[in-house]
Amino acid sequence: MLAKRIIPCLDVFNGKVVKGINFINLKEIGDPVEHGALYSQQGADELVYLDITATHEKRKLLSDLVRRIAENINIPFTVGGGVNQLSDADALLSAGADKISVNSAVLLNPSLIDQIAKSFGSQFLVVAIDAKNIDGRWVVYRNGGRIATDRELFEWAGEVVLRGAGEILFTSMDHDGVKNGYACKELAMLSDALPIPVIASGGAGAPEHFLEAFKTGKADAALAASVFHYNEIAIPELKEYLHQNNVTVRL
Amino acid sequence: MNQKIVIIKYNAGNIRSVDFALRRMGINAEITGDPDKIRTAAKVIFPGVGEASGTMEYLRQRGLDIVISQLTQPVLGICLGMQLMCRYSEEGFTDCLNIFDTEVIKFTGGKVPHMGWNALEKLNGKLFYKLNKGTYVYYVHSYFVPENINTTAVSFYGIPFSAAMQRDNFYATQFHPEKSGGYGELILKNFISL
Numbered sequence: 279m280l281a282k283r284i285i286p287c288l289d290v291f292n293g294k295v296v297k298g299i300n301f302i303n304l305k306e307i308g309d310p311v312e313h314g315a316l317y318s319q320q321g322a323d324e325l326v327y328l329d330i331t332a333t334h335e336k337r338k339l340l341s342d343l344v345r346r347i348a349e350n351i352n353i354p355f356t357v358g359g360g361v362n363q364l365s366d367a368d369a370l371l372s373a374g375a376d377k378i379s380v381n382s383a384v385l386l387n388p389s390l391i392d393q394i395a396k397s398f399g400s401q402f403l404v405v406a407i408d409a410k411n412i413d414g415r416w417v418v419y420r421n422g423g424r425i426a427t428d429r430e431l432f433e434w435a436g437e438v439v440l441r442g443a444g445e446i447l448f449t450s451m452d453h454d455g456v457k458n459g460y461a462c463k464e465l466a467m468l469s470d471a472l473p474i475p476v477i478a479s480g481g482a483g484a485p486e487h488f489l490e491a492f493k494t495g496k497a498d499a500a501l502a503a504s505v506f507h508y509n510e511i512a513i514p515e516l517k518e519y520l521h522q523n524n525v526t527v528r529l
Numbered sequence: 530m531n532q533k534i535v536i537i538k539y540n541a542g543n544i545r546s547v548d549f550a551l552r553r554m555g556i557n558a559e560i561t562g563d564p565d566k567i568r569t570a571a572k573v574i575f576p577g578v579g580e581a582s583g584t585m586e587y588l589r590q591r592g593l594d595i596v597i598s599q600l601t602q603p604v605l606g607i608c609l610g611m612q613l614m615c616r617y618s619e620e621g622f623t624d625c626l627n628i629f630d631t632e633v634i635k636f637t638g639g640k641v642p643h644m645g646w647n648a649l650e651k652l653n654g655k656l657f658y659k660l661n662k663g664t665y666v667y668y669v670h671s672y673f674v675p676e677n678i679n680t681t682a683v684s685f686y687g688i689p690f691s692a693a694m695q696r697d698n699f700y701a702t703q704f705h706p707e708k709s710g711g712y713g714e715l716i717l718k719n720f721i722s723l
Contacts, residue, residue, distance in 0.1 A: 280686055281646040281665060318710065323646055349549045354667060354708045374545050376669075376708065399579060401642050401669045444642060475640050498640065528646040528665035 281528045282492050282520070283323040283499035284513060285477065286506040288313055290329045290359070293343060297504050304330075307507055310343060314351050317506065320513040322353065323528055326379065326447075326501060329359035330422060337366060341373040348374025356404055367394045371402065379404040379447060382420040385427050385434075388441060395442025404477070405443040407435060409464075410451040416464065423451050432467065439472050446472060447501065449479040457483025457505070465495030477501050485511060485519045492525050532571035534558040534721065537597070540587045541577030541609055550707035550717060564596045572721060573600055576707070577609035578669065581633070582621025585613060598626050603723045604699050611694065611701035612672060620672050628699050631677045631691075638687040642671045647684040647692075647704070654681040654695050656702070658719045664712050666692070666704035673703065 288295045288310055295313050296304045307313075314325050327347065329340050340360040347355055358379030361367050370378050384390050384405060394403050408423050409416045409431040416431035435446055448468055450461035460481045469476045475498035478491040482502035491500045505511040517527045536547055538560045551558045558574070559566065567573055575597060577584065588594045597604070597614075606614045613625045618633035625633070636643055646665040649657070666684075673690040676683055682693040684704070694701045700720060706713035 279648065280643065281648075283645050348546060349552070352550065352553065352708065352710050352714060354669075354705075371543065372545070374543070374549060376543065376546070401578065401644065401671075445644065473640055474642075475644055498645070 279526045281323070281526045282497070283477075284321070284488070284516065284527070285324045285326055285499050285501040286317045286322050286513075287326045287328060287479070287501050287503040289503065290327055290343070291331050293339065295507070296330075297507055311346050311350050313507075314347060314355065317513065318351055318353050321517055321528070322513055324353060324499070325351065325355040327355060327357050328379070329357070331359075337369060341369050344370055344373035344375050358404070358406060364390065364393045364397060367398060367402075371398055377402050377404050377444070379406045381406040381408065382422075384438070385418065385420045385429065388437065391438055391441035391443055395444070400442050400444035400474075403443055404445045404447050405438040406447040406449065407431060407438075408449045408451055419451060431464065432471065435468055435472060439474055443474060445475045445477060447477040447479055450481065453481030454479070455504070456481060459483065459487040460491040460495055460497070460500070462490050462495035465491060465497050469496035469498070475499065482511075485516050488516060489520060489523050489525065492520070532721075533569070534572045534574065535567050535570035536560045536574045536576060537567060537593070538562040539577070539584060539593065541579040541584050543578050544576050546705075547574055547576045547607065547707045550714060551721075554714060554718060554721075556721060562591065562593065564592060567593075567596055568600070571602055572723070573597075573602060573604045574607065574720075575604060575610035575614070576607040577613075579609050580621060581609065581612060581618040581625065581672075582623040584609065585623050585625060588613070594626055598628060601698055603720065605720045606699070606701035607707070608670060608703060608705055611703055612674065614699060614701055615674060618672060629674070629677070629679050629694055629696060629701070631674055631679070633672045633674055635672050636686065642669055643673070643686045644669045647686065649682045649684060649692050651683045652681070654693070655723060656693060656695070656700055656716055656719050657682060659715060660712060666702075666706065666709040666713060666716075668704045670703060
């Protein structure tokens with residue numbers, strides 16, 4: 279049986295791991311490779327690195343970091359935040375990234391999804407979607423949650439699948455940083471509607487929230503940042519808890 | 530270990546990660562598409578993520594299809610490498626190397642790609658020395674090889690499929706040992722120790 283994945287997310291700013299609440303108030307907490315290795319030892323199934331400064335930095339910095347991660351980490355990892363065009367994706371692949379995650383760039387230029395999927399395969403491409411419930415409509419945001427677009431979550435998710443996305447990483451901005459659970463209803467709707475894996479993101483505060491994301495939300499994977507960074511939830515205990523509640527996990 | 534390990538270089542993605550995994554184990558491999566270097570290596574690794582028809586075309590143009598088929602030292606195909614070692618792939622309707630007399634077909638049930646960690650069952654053969662059934666390994670693929678006479682491990686995704694195969698000196702894994710944590714490294718080590 280395919281296991282449900284637990285994915286720690288590391289936000290990277292100027293080469294360091296950082297954490298903010300609702301995308302602001304960043305606080306530096308350590309080295310990306312050391313943190314990743316530690317998570318891997320603890321049983322993380324995959325890692326996601328989001329370079330939240332990538333648009334203002336030279337591409338080479340991110341490539342160097344990705345290479346260092348690839349050299350040292352023995353589980354798959356995804357890199358996001360540095361991809362604005364096809365050549366950026368190529369550079370990250372060459373540096374050793376297993377997957378890349380795209381968000382703002384494909385909202386501005388949706389055909390970039392088609393180009394990346396065609397060039398490197400759908401398995402290489404995660405499309406991240408940040409959305410916020412505004413009067414019952416799930417509005418998609420770009421630029422780290424700063425700019426509202428005219429896209430609606432479910433319609434956009436359907437389009438990115440048709441264009442060749444390999445996975446969807448859905449962050450509910452209403453739930454992110456609040457530690458009150460994932461947006462399980464919307465996750466289940468996405469998971470039922472889409473033929474590709476869905477990663478839950480935003481809202482983890484307790485082991486029960488992961489269980490809900492998998493059972494109620496039907497997510498294929500669950501991503502979290504602060505609960506792992508601050509040792510509020512230990513990955514081995516989380517996986518044991520999920521296992522005891524009949525979720526297939528890699529122990 | 531001073532034996533010469535070669536990783537076949539061709540137009541497939543993420544060949545580097547196999548090299549990185551070997552380096553973590555203290556093994557320096559050479560990534561090359563040079564037929565002579567491939568023929569004279571002690572061990573050959575044929576990795577890859579990509580599309581079947583385009584990569585087979587690339588191998589044929591360089592004569593690497595014949596080189597690989599005629600190797601007599603231990604060869605390890607990984608993911609697309611394993612699929613290209615089969616007779617035929619539904620992906621791009623591609624005639625492949627025919628080292629394993631079986632077809633590669635597309636998953637039709639469940640979410641595709643089959644992506645993530647899945648358990649190994651029915652383990653058999655030297656690649657799995659010191660590994661127990663139920664060990665989780667990492668997969669990313671949309672096409673699969675049904676269970677057949679050369680199958681040496683199975684995983685389940687709606688149906689059973691070949692997680693690994695072996696025929697004579699040819700070994701292959703559908704999963705990525707280079708991304709499968711400590712157990713994946715053990716599988717690579719078992720191959721290098723053949």
